[in-house]
Amino acid sequence: MPVRQHPEDRLDSLLDADDGTALARFCMYDDDGESVAADVQPLPGAALTAVAAQARRDLAGVRLDTPDEGLADALVAGGLALHQATTELRHDLAELPAPPVLPAGWTLAEPGWDADLARACDAAYGPDHPNWRWQSGDNEQMRAIFDAGDPVPPLRSASARVVGPDGRSAGHVLCAGPVPWTDDVCGWILDIAVAPHAQGNGLGRALLTHALRGTREAGLSTLGLSVLDRNPARRLYDNAGFRTHARVFSVLLPPTADSTGTQ
Known part of the structure; x- marks a missing residue:
């Protein structure tokens, strides 16, 4: 074969x-x-x-x-x-940005998954998002991470929700680590998102800074993430000190009449 x-x-x-x-x-x-x-x-x-x-x-x-x-x-x-x-970006965690001051009424809370956060992510990953459209299966995957550590458990020191003056979750950062898919001993940002109504307040920067500092607190020396070329969030990562580690190019191979799509 x-x-x-x-x-x-x-x-x-x-x-x-x-x-x-x-x-x-x-x-x-x-x-x-x-x-x-x-x-x-x-x-x-x-x-x-x-x-x-x-x-x-x-x-x-x-x-x-x-x-x-x-x-x-x-x-x-x-x-x-x-x-x-x-x-694929990496941050060596040697020099970290200071935690930014959050707007009045906004706080970082313990990581977790709730209905408000599901709605926030659904709005953040809307039809025009450069990565993907949020699906109901994404909610199930998030619950599996928190409830069963599947496929990886959350790195809680580096994960957080951002909560608004109304007491509702408006975004989060979810990290894991060390993760099994890297050659180095590395923490990984699985997801970072802020609902559109809460954007423009520096909340994404606050969540990213929390992830960086929490990863170092957990004893890991590197934090990584993956970002599509056309995603404007790349500027946030560059400004926080992330550097290019690798590039990955994806091509869809067309099926043939007798192919099954699996090997």
């Missing part, structure tokens, strides 16, 4: 040429029903055009995520469109 399990790492797979030559290494997983070939990295000596052609045939119907811009370019040159480009 052109796609086979890596002989030394059962979590990874190899994409082979028809003659059995290994072309690329990747990890296959399911993202809310979408099959993803993640961290696709061409192996030394493999021609990018060959990797692209083999992926289109043997990974048909999946989303291919790669840190290799040359592979993404080869897929685009072959007629596919770049689905999205994402930047």
Whole structure:
């Protein structure tokens, strides 16, 4: 089979040429029903055009995520469109911004999930948001994180809700750490959002600063996050001292008549 399990790492797979030559290494997983070939990295000596052609045939119907811009370019040159480009950012927590003064009546509260926060996130991730539209399944995922630590438990020292003068949640930052999907021992911002009616008051900056300081308080040396290129929140992260760690390029591989979308 052109796609086979890596002989030394059962979590990874190899994409082979028809003659059995290994072309690329990747990890296959399911993202809310979408099959993803993640961290696709061409192996030394493999021609990018060959990797692209083999992926289109043997990974048909999946989303291919790669840190290799040359592979993404080869897929685009072959007629596919770049689905999205994402930047992974890291903060080394060596120098942290001072906590900003919140507007009168606004406070940071213990992390958790409630109906007001669900409404706040639904409004924050509206139809025009550059990342995604909030779905009912996102509420279920948030409850699973807090109730069962699934897929990861919250890092409570770095997580918080922001509560307005009316006593209702208007946004939050949710962190975990150390997380299993990074090579370094790293905290991670799973979500940060402020409802539109509360934006413009420096609340996003206050939540981000809380996350940074709470991650260092937990004994972790790095905090990371992922942001799409077109997301204007990137300015907030840059101003807080986050720096580029890696780039990830996503391309949707078209299905073929006999592909199932899973490998």
